[in-house]
Amino acid sequence: VNEEKPAGKYSVSFDASNSGQPLPSGIYYCTMTAGSFSEAKKMLLLK
Numbered sequence: 296v297n298e299e300k301p302a303g304k305y306s307v308s309f310d311a312s313n314s315g316q317p318l319p320s321g322i323y324y325c326t327m328t329a330g331s332f333s334e335a336k337k338m339l340l341l342k
Contacts, residue, residue: 311340 326335
């Protein structure tokens with residue numbers, strides 16, 4: 296998701312593909328930013 300949203304609770308599905316091609320197993324990072332706050336979370340994709 297690369298858009299501004301009003302305050303609230305949201306969920307996003309990670310479909311593990313890139314332009315229709317499946318992503319390989321590995322470590323991926325999700326960065327969330329709100330104003331001056333920014334936090335990165337590590338995600339592990341195992342196939």
